[in-house]
Amino acid sequence: MTNEHSFKKLGDExxxxxxxxxxxxxxxxxxxxxxxxxECAEILEIFQWLTLDQSESSDxxxxxxxQDEIGDVMIYLTTLAKKFNIDxxxxxxxxxxxxxxxxxVELVKGKSDKYSNYK
Amino acid sequence: MTNEHSFKKLGDExxxxxxxxxxxxxxxxxxxxxxxxxECAEILEIFQWLTLDQSESSDxxxxxxxQDEIGDVMIYLTTLAKKFNIDxxxxxxxxxxxxxxxxxVELVKGKSDKYSNYK
Amino acid sequence: MTNEHSFKKLGDExxxxxxxxxxxxxxxxxxxxxxxxxECAEILEIFQWLTLDQSESSDxxxxxxxQDEIGDVMIYLTTLAKKFNIDxxxxxxxxxxxxxxxxxVELVKGKSDKYSNYK
Amino acid sequence: MTNEHSFKKLGDExxxxxxxxxxxxxxxxxxxxxxxxxECAEILEIFQWLTLDQSESSDxxxxxxxQDEIGDVMIYLTTLAKKFNIDxxxxxxxxxxxxxxxxxVELVKGKSDKYSNYK
Numbered sequence: 001m002t003n004e005h006s007f008k009k010l011g012d013e014x015x016x017x018x019x020x021x022x023x024x025x026x027x028x029x030x031x032x033x034x035x036x037x038x039e040c041a042e043i044l045e046i047f048q049w050l051t052l053d054q055s056e057s058s059d060x061x062x063x064x065x066x067q068d069e070i071g072d073v074m075i076y077l078t079t080l081a082k083k084f085n086i087d088x089x090x091x092x093x094x095x096x097x098x099x100x101x102x103x104x105v106e107l108v109k110g111k112s113d114k115y116s117n118y119k
Numbered sequence: 120m121t122n123e124h125s126f127k128k129l130g131d132e133x134x135x136x137x138x139x140x141x142x143x144x145x146x147x148x149x150x151x152x153x154x155x156x157x158e159c160a161e162i163l164e165i166f167q168w169l170t171l172d173q174s175e176s177s178d179x180x181x182x183x184x185x186q187d188e189i190g191d192v193m194i195y196l197t198t199l200a201k202k203f204n205i206d207x208x209x210x211x212x213x214x215x216x217x218x219x220x221x222x223x224v225e226l227v228k229g230k231s232d233k234y235s236n237y238k
Numbered sequence: 239m240t241n242e243h244s245f246k247k248l249g250d251e252x253x254x255x256x257x258x259x260x261x262x263x264x265x266x267x268x269x270x271x272x273x274x275x276x277e278c279a280e281i282l283e284i285f286q287w288l289t290l291d292q293s294e295s296s297d298x299x300x301x302x303x304x305q306d307e308i309g310d311v312m313i314y315l316t317t318l319a320k321k322f323n324i325d326x327x328x329x330x331x332x333x334x335x336x337x338x339x340x341x342x343v344e345l346v347k348g349k350s351d352k353y354s355n356y357k
Numbered sequence: 358m359t360n361e362h363s364f365k366k367l368g369d370e371x372x373x374x375x376x377x378x379x380x381x382x383x384x385x386x387x388x389x390x391x392x393x394x395x396e397c398a399e400i401l402e403i404f405q406w407l408t409l410d411q412s413e414s415s416d417x418x419x420x421x422x423x424q425d426e427i428g429d430v431m432i433y434l435t436t437l438a439k440k441f442n443i444d445x446x447x448x449x450x451x452x453x454x455x456x457x458x459x460x461x462v463e464l465v466k467g468k469s470d471k472y473s474n475y476k
Contacts (some may be wrong), residue, residue, distance in 0.1 A: 006208045009124065013215050017436050021222065022229040026406050030166040030174035033159075036192070037275055040152075040159045041232065041398030042233040044200075048391055049350035052289060055149035056202070059456055063203060070200050070213030073155070074207040075198070080162075080170060081189050083175070089125045089194040095190030096132050110141040112287035145287050156394055158280030168264050168271055168469035171268055171408060231406035244446045245364065251453050259460065260467040268404040271397075274430070276392075278397045281437075285387040294386035294440070301440035301441060308438050309452030311393070312445040315434070318400075319414070319427050322420060326431040327363045333428025334370050341378065348379040 007089060014079055032080040039072040126208060132152040133198055151199040252317055270318040277310040310321065364446060369437055389437040446476040 018024050046066055054060040070081045081088045137143050165185055166174045173179040200207045256262050284304055285293045294296040319326045364430055375381050404412045409415040438445045 006212065010208055010211050012217070013212065017215060017219065019226050021227055023227075023231070025229075026231045028174050029180065030169055030171050031406060032162045032399055033166050033174075034272065037156070037159045038398050038402050038405065040156045040181040043153045044156050044391055045395050047152045049388060050149055052147040052149050055147050055152075059229075061148065061203070062456065063174055063205075066203060067205050067210045068214055068217070070196065070207050071210035071212075073192075073196055074211035075204050075214060075218075077189065077192055078211065084177075084180070084185060086182075086186050086189055088189050089129055091186045091190035092129050092193035092197065093125065093132065093190075093195060095187055096129070098187070100136065100203075101196075101431050105139050108140055108142075110227060112142070112145045150287060153391065155280050155283055157283050157286065161275050163272055164276050167276065168269060244450065247444055248449050248453070250376055251450065255453060255457065259465055261465075261469070263467075264469045266409040266412050267418065268407055268409050271401045271412075272403050275394070275401050278394045282390045282394050285390050286438045288387055290385040292388050293385050293390075296441075299386065299441070301443075304441060305443050305448045306444055306452055306455070308434065308443055308445050309450075311430075311434055312449035313452060316449065318466035322418070322423060324417075324420075324424050324427055326427050328425045330367050330435065331363065331370065331424055331430035332433035333429075333432060334367070334374060336421065336425070337432075338374065343377050344382075345382075346378055348382075350380070350383045357451050 007025065007087075010074075010078055011082060014075060014082075018079070027079060027083075029080055029083050032076055032083070036076040036080060039069060039076055043069045043073065126206075127195075129197055130201060133194060133201075137198070146198060146202075148199055148202050151195055151202070155192065155195040155199060158195055162188045162192065167208060245325075248316055249320060252313060252320075256317070258262045265317060265321075267318055267321050270314055270321070274314040275310065277307060277314055281311065284333060297352075362445055363383040367431075368439060371432060371439075375436070384436060384440075386437055386440050387434055389440070393430065393437060396426060396433055397429075400426045400430065 016029065043066070046061060046069065050060050077088050081091065137146065162185070163190065165180060169179050196207050200210065256265065261270050281304070284299060284307065315326050319329065376382065400423070402424065403418060407417050434445050438448065
């Protein structure tokens with residue numbers, strides 16, 4: 001499980017990997033955002049033809065494949081975020097605060113409508 | 120900065136947020152994978168018309184907007200991963216090991232070709 | 239309905255629209271491919287939280303919204319294809335021939351597995 | 358080149374292809390929208406690491422590969438649109454009228470800012 005060292009370790013490992021290969025020249029934020037979208041599409045492909053129920057089940061979802069693709073998304077998200085000194089976990093915690101205000105429990109409970117419908 | 124508590128805290132906060140709103144019913148892995156793709160497209164939109172150089176610059180990239188969207192991607196990635204007991208940071212560390220073997224320094228240094236070209 | 243003039247008319251209208259606005263400078267194929275992905279995500283957003291059954295129904299899908307987004311995808315697809323003198327309709331007809339060979343009826347009938355499973 | 362028969366022919370061929378394989382059961386609009394996004398990501402992958410200038414050039418872009426992927430996008434777009442009796446070419450022509458009003462020449466000439474900036 002993730003401990004205090006894991007996220008820092010990931011950033012360091014990506015940094016070494018990229019500089020050893022001299023790949024920073026390809027890693028403009030625009031290119032990283034493109035790569036992130038492509039990797040997300042590869043996750044989506046895993047669920048493409050499954051029903052919503054099947055998508056819950058290890059009978060239909062290859063765990064190793066999904067884990068690899070989640071890893072790829074996390075790698076590109078971290079690489080992109082680092083370019084702007086953003087910590088994705090802290091960014092998510094901040095966004096949760098915003099979401100709590102955008103979607104007040106009493107208005108959205110059990111509903112999936114977009115928040116804009118409640119403005 | 121992320122410390123030992125941050126990632127666990129994020130998982131817990133998402134869990135509370137979702138259960139308070141009774142939204143788990145909408146959170147099939149297939150729906151979460153769709154949501155992840157949509158949020159990545161919102162990151163991509165930030166860089167849509169910029170040159171690669173402009174995408175590096177805070178003159179052209181709105182930091183707050185980017186941080187919010189990175190937060191959204193991290194939230195959906197964590198929510199999806201949790202459904203399969205996958206830790207995205209550990210998944211990324213494991214994928215880095217695979218990447219190191221797929222892209223040996225001596226073959227790919229300074230080149231952006233897909234790894235399959237080196238097989 | 240589409241008649242012999244419609245597709246040519248679309249190409250001409252896009253050409254005029256872009257040149258009047260001096261927007262060809264932003265329309266590198268890479269930028270157009272990004273825009274195409276963003277517009278597809280906007281279609282996806284229409285179906286984000288619907289069940290597969292709900293996605294069939296005009297009770298849950300806003301026709302006007304969907305028509306607009308399909309229009310946007312078609313506009314960017316045509317603009318990108320034109321850069322390489324590709325006709326998207328002819329490209330689709332050619333791809334249908336390939337698909338017929340990749341997915342022989344006797345092997346795939348009633349199955350959604352990826353073609354690679356049948357190789 | 359596309360003539361009066363091409364687009365109708367495409368719709369008919371897709372219809373035959375799907376019914377011969379009994380695949381309509383998988384073709385909920387939600388699944389088709391997912392497939393459309395995945396195919397767009399495959400176009401994006403062609404341009405992933407190219408500069409904007411390189412993306413213009415047949416030295417860097419494999420024509421056959423691009424034509425195939427454009428074909429795939431057009432096939433899914435047509436299949437999805439048909440579910441709602443939408444003609445993608447007519448939808449694009451209607452959207453062009455909207456775009457002409459959203460982006461008046463005198464306000465946006467030579468600028469790529471989103472239309473919302475001009476409201």
